[in-house]
Amino acid sequence: MNTFEFKNPTKIIFGKNTIEKLENEIPKDAKVLLLYGGGSIKKNGIYDQVKKALSEFEVLEFGGIPANPEYAILMKALKLIKSENITYLLAVGGGSVIDGTKFLSSAALFDGDTPWDILSKKIRTEKGMPFGTVLTLPATGSEMNSGAVITNAETKEKLGMGGPGLFPEFSILDPQVIQSIPQRQLANGITDAFSHVLEQYMTYPAGALLQDRFAESIMQTLIEVAPKVIEDPTNYEAASNFMWSCTMALNGLIQKGVPTDWAVHAMGHELTALFGIDHARTLAVIAPSHYHFNFEAKKEKLAQYAERIWNITEGSTEDKAQAAIEKTVAFFHELGIDTKLSDYTKDYEGTAEEISKRFTDRGWTGLGEHQDLSPDKVEKIVKMAY
């Protein structure tokens, strides 16, 4: 087990009808900016629940934060925060709205030249404007971690940021919210959370027996509840386990003391930036090729995953490892998630070269748990994913 530090101060309020507890979590004298996305919260009743819970507060609103939160739009919200002397941010949405709110939390207190520096210069946020979240779409885990990913449409970039100042003070998780989520997005959420676990697990054995089992527990639970969630989002048992699994998949716990990969995300982000493909789907496109390409380095963990998750007990380490990749692809397909780039765009020629070039330009010379995934290898992996 590797040396690690772990601290996660976010307060989770989980369960049926918990949105009404909002009023106890925000300081009474706060001037709140309520942030949300495309407006689905106005149709599904969540907006009304939030407004009711905040009836005693001074609240301004900023809607329209898109999937893959867009820098230019967030800059408009930042202007509002400053001109209106906002003191507290409340994200009501999924990972995109929460990530956008994290950027705003950081940018509101940032005193450098331009807030884009936070992303381009990888400036760690030690302190941000306080914020909380009401999660409406289980997937990214952003509701209980201190990271965010922001998209810049102008430069077609998608970059990460983070720091101990970016944990939500609280997050409200009512599993009933998934009842109004379209099937497509539920499938994305399951795929996203499952992929998050894989990034923190599918490396090499590091003697972190408990962390491995926790990671496996999340994957087993997602596999168990996935068909139930898709079939009937009003199934509360399935919904609650789905929601809590998504949060636990990326709240920092399972990555502590183990090597992590994250190369699938690095490549996937580029597919979203280039083609607008849903984040989760880009992970499902890249992961199988990535595991095939890095088979030797990952085969021991692939075989452990084969045995413990997919009950594949016959054959050699290599046999099990291969079968596990196939099982993973089949799992994504059952969710209705395509796993080849050509399933999403006819315009894929040159993509591998472009992504490889971008990584070179950024100086990203060694991705993955061994930091040996150079841009030329990235090119090969992305090509395998066509």
Add this chain to the structure above:
Amino acid sequence: MNTFEFKNPTKIIFGKNTIEKLENEIPKDAKVLLLYGGGSIKKNGIYDQVKKALSEFEVLEFGGIPANPEYAILMKALKLIKSENITYLLAVGGGSVIDGTKFLSSAALFDGDTPWDILSKKIRTEKGMPFGTVLTLPATGSEMNSGAVITNAETKEKLGMGGPGLFPEFSILDPQVIQSIPQRQLANGITDAFSHVLEQYMTYPAGALLQDRFAESIMQTLIEVAPKVIEDPTNYEAASNFMWSCTMALNGLIQKGVPTDWAVHAMGHELTALFGIDHARTLAVIAPSHYHFNFEAKKEKLAQYAERIWNITEGSTEDKAQAAIEKTVAFFHELGIDTKLSDYTKDYEGTAEEISKRFTDRGWTGLGEHQDLSPDKVEKIVKMAY
């Protein structure tokens, strides 16, 4: 899954040679009281490491906190805290020293009649004096939770306390510390952590699929590493998994959203108060009788535990459940832990009646996950454990 709230702000610093990081965690202007137990830290080098890390700080010391931290002794430390205007507490020890420090953290800011009220009147600690810990004995999980148990020798009572103000600000976990722990205490630590998981798991199915698997992960890991830890405490992989399992067993995570029992602890505490039996051993004495007595209510979870932890797949639910209790007893025996009260004292007659009477006197009429374990049932369970 039940509705829950979860927040755990303790910063964990885990790994080899992490004690030296102490100096970064305590405010530079703090006046520190270093609290420890019987002095073993002076023999195993931990005291020297701590003193070195604190060389720039103003530090006073209070040693001699006994196993089952004793109220009268802690009151002497409290006097010192007040007379010397201490501002920060540092516990260097196992669960007893940490629990004692939690009591002091609360008592230092308590303005009621007598600090014993915190325990006897169950006063929740919203804010305590800040403190950190250096864990020297993995077992209780006290290093990452907000609870404590304090013993009063005069009244032969052992009572709990807690509250959000009692999380350590940080805890340093260096698995190398277990190298100097006697085998007896290592066995106690494993038994204690395993029992903590059982209290939060061995109830009835509540649709908390992920929490169940997390609990099972900890038990599987403890079973896997237990013989290695006992045989060779310098085995770092075993030590680190043992240590992290103990912390995760009682940092609040696995109990969220599920029913919990804790009747084994309630009965066990009395055996410690009456006979001075090691805490962990009292749990191993009570648990098997408790599960036999409450067999009908617990058989489904016992059978799940049988299947997933002990690979017992044959027979009826009842068969598996019975076999699981036997496996648990055998596991304790392999650790050198006796599981009958008469193994510890010849003077056990009347114990069941005495404990039952104490519970009645305290108004504890319904223990356990169904709150139906009345004092007369407690009497029967304790008798079964003779």
